Amino acid sequence: MAEPFKNTPPAPEAKGEMTAQNIAAALAGESQASQKYLAFAAAADDEGFPNVARFFRAAAYSESNHARNHLSVLGGIGTTAENLKAAFGGESFEITEMYPAYDAVAKLQGNESARLSVRYALQAEKQHRAIYDDLLKGVEGSKDMGGEAVWVCPICGYTTIGTAPDYCPECATTKEYFKEF
Numbered sequence: 744m745a746e747p748f749k750n751t752p753p754a755p756e757a758k759g760e761m762t763a764q765n766i767a768a769a770l771a772g773e774s775q776a777s778q779k780y781l782a783f784a785a786a787a788d789d790e791g792f793p794n795v796a797r798f799f800r801a802a803a804y805s806e807s808n809h810a811r812n813h814l815s816v817l818g819g820i821g822t823t824a825e826n827l828k829a830a831f832g833g834e835s836f837e838i839t840e841m842y843p844a845y846d847a848v849a850k851l852q853g854n855e856s857a858r859l860s861v862r863y864a865l866q867a868e869k870q871h872r873a874i875y876d877d878l879l880k881g882v883e884g885s886k887d888m889g890g891e892a893v894w895v896c897p898i899c900g901y902t903t904i905g906t907a908p909d910y911c912p913e914c915a916t917t918k919e920y921f922k923e924f
């Protein structure tokens with residue numbers, strides 16, 4: 744009987760500008776597919792097809808591994824300190840440029856649903872950015888985060904450490920629906 748074996752993701756490799764663009768496009772596509780399949784799984788559960796939901800979740804996990812492999816090839820996975828800096832930078836771009844610009848366009852076009860979705864994301868990104876900043880200070884001193892619970896609102900993504908609020912301050916969802924990590 745074969746010994747257990749676990750492979751590793753493909754290593755970073757920088758050859759070929761067109762290849763880098765292709766792999767970046769594949770990363771975006773696989774990431775999106777994974778998220779769509781998770782949303783489809785929840786819808787299948789709601790419609791009474793729990794095993795279709797189970798398959799959507801399996802496919803989402805598979806696609807998320809493809810996305811991880813593409814990110815690895817692009818050299819996008821570093822040390823935890825590097826990853827926290829990258830996460831902080833990504834959130835900062837979304838907070839200061841991307842979502843304010845998207846909100847301005849949605850406002851101009853009168854799309855209130857898009858504005859709400861953008862507002863939910865923008866508010867949560869601010870919480871994430873602050874937490875990433877704290878975590879980076881710890882990790883730079885070789886200190887892990889404490890063991891407090893992390894709570895996330897299932898509707899707007901509001902994220903907090905310690906205890907969940909009775910009502911989400913962004914969307915009013917009550918605390919029994921919050922997901923604990």
Ligand SMILES: [Fe+2]
Pocket residue numbers: 896897898899900901911912913914915916
């Ligand atoms: Fe919320």
